[in-house]
Amino acid sequence: MALPRAARTQRRTRIQEEKEELILEAALEVFSLHGFRGATVDQIAEVAGMSKPNLLYYFRTKEAMHRALIGRVLDTWLDPLRAFDASGNPVSEIRGYIRRKLEMSRDFPRESRLFANEVLQGAPNIEDELKGPLKTLVDEKAAVIRAWIKAGKIGDCDPYHLIFSIWATTQHYADFDVQVRAVLGEGLAGDDRFEAAAWFLEQLFLGGLAVRSGTGAASAFDAA
Amino acid sequence: MALPRAARTQRRTRIQEEKEELILEAALEVFSLHGFRGATVDQIAEVAGMSKPNLLYYFRTKEAMHRALIGRVLDTWLDPLRAFDASGNPVSEIRGYIRRKLEMSRDFPRESRLFANEVLQGAPNIEDELKGPLKTLVDEKAAVIRAWIKAGKIGDCDPYHLIFSIWATTQHYADFDVQVRAVLGEGLAGDDRFEAAAWFLEQLFLGGLAVRSGTGAASAFDAA
C-alpha cells in the first residue's frame, strides 16, 4: 500500500531524500515570497517540477511542508547568535555577529523573508518556538552582554534591545530588499550595498556602545 | 442606475463616506495580517460588518481596496521623514525622527505591517511609489544629512544606511511585535518596551553618530 510517508517507521529512501529536498527548496521559494496563505500547493509543485499529487505524497498537507521548512530554517537562522561567545572580546563578538547576520541576509534572503512573513503575520505556527528555544537563547546571550557591561567593557544599555537592533538592521537588507534597491537606485553593481551596510553598522554599533568617559556622546553632540 | 462608484462625477454621499471608511479600516486589519494574496474579500466584509456584494459596491475589486489603502498609508507613513528639517539641530532632528517613528510603530502597528507585507512580498503594487516619491524624499533628506557631516556636526557615515537603520530599528517593534513580546516575556505592562526602545535607540544613534575626536570609538573599544 502506498503509505504517503509520515507514519513511516523505516529508513528513508534515496528518492525520498532527494524529492523532499527538492520540495522544501521550492516551498522556500514560494512561501518566502507570498507567505503561508498566499502560497499555493500548485505553485510549489510547479517550481519543484512535479505534479501536485506527487508532491502531496511526500508532504500530506501544505501545513506539513511549512512546518518542516520553518523548523529547518529557524535552526540555521539562530546559529550566528549561538556563536556569540562570552569569553571573547566584546568588540569582535559584536562586530562578528553583525557581519555574520549581514552575510546571511545577503546569501539567504529567502530564509529571512520566510521567517519575517511568519512573524509579521502573527507567528501562528511558531509561537512555541519563539517563547521556548528562541527566548532561552536570547536570555542567555543577554546575560553575557550584561556581564560585559558590568565589567565596564561596553557602555551601559539594554541587551535585549541591542539584540533586537542588530536583528532589525541586518535583516532589513533581506526583508526590505526591494525598497533598499529602489531607494539606492539600480546603478551600482550587485552586493555593494552590503559592503556599505557592514561599514555603517559597525560604526553605528561600536560607536554607540563605546564606554562613555566623562562627557558622553550626547553632550558632544549638543555642542554642534 | 446603481453605479457602484468610481465613475462618479458627483459628490460623495454621507453613507459613502462612512462605509468607505469602515471598509478601509477592515481592509487594514485583514491585509496587514495576511498580506494581499492571503486576505479574502469575505473576511474583510465580515470585519466591516457587511455583505460581500455590498462591500464590492464601494470598491469594485480587492485590488482597488488595497490601492486606496496603500496610497493613504504611505502618505502618513512618510510624514515623520518629511518633518526632518535641514535648519534644525542634527541631534534633536535625529532624536525627534526616531521618537516619531517609534510612536508610529506603537500607535499604528497595522499600518506598518501593511507596508512591510507589501515590500516583503516584492512590492508588486507600489514599485512606482518606491522608485518615485519615496526615493526623491530620501535623496533629499540624505543630502541634508550629508551637509551636516560636511559641516562637522555629526560623524561621517552613509546617510542612506543611516535612514535604513532608523527605519529598521523602529519599525521592528511593530512588524516583529510577536517576536519582541515572546522574547521579553509577557511580564511587563503594555508599552514599556517602547520606552526602553526609545532610550536604547537614542543612545545607539546619538552615540554612534557622534563626531569622533582623535581616538575613535573603535579604538576606545579595543582597549577593553
Place this chain on the structure above:
DNA sequence: TGTAATGTTTACCAACCGGTCAAATTATCG
C-alpha cells in the same frame, strides 16, 4: 527474475475564491 514496496499520474471532489446580476430595500429631496 519475480514480487512486494515505493513512487507517479490521471481524474476528480467539495469548499472557497473574486466577482456579477437583478431584484428588493432604503434614503433623498422637490
Place this chain on the structure above:
DNA sequence: CGATAATTTGACCGGTTGGTAAACATTACA
C-alpha cells in the same frame, strides 16, 4: 407624498483551492 437615485441583499458563476482515490509505473531486493 411621490419619484428618482442610492444602497443592500441573496442567488449565482466560472475558476482555483487543498486534498483524495485508484490505477499505473518504477524501484529495491530476495
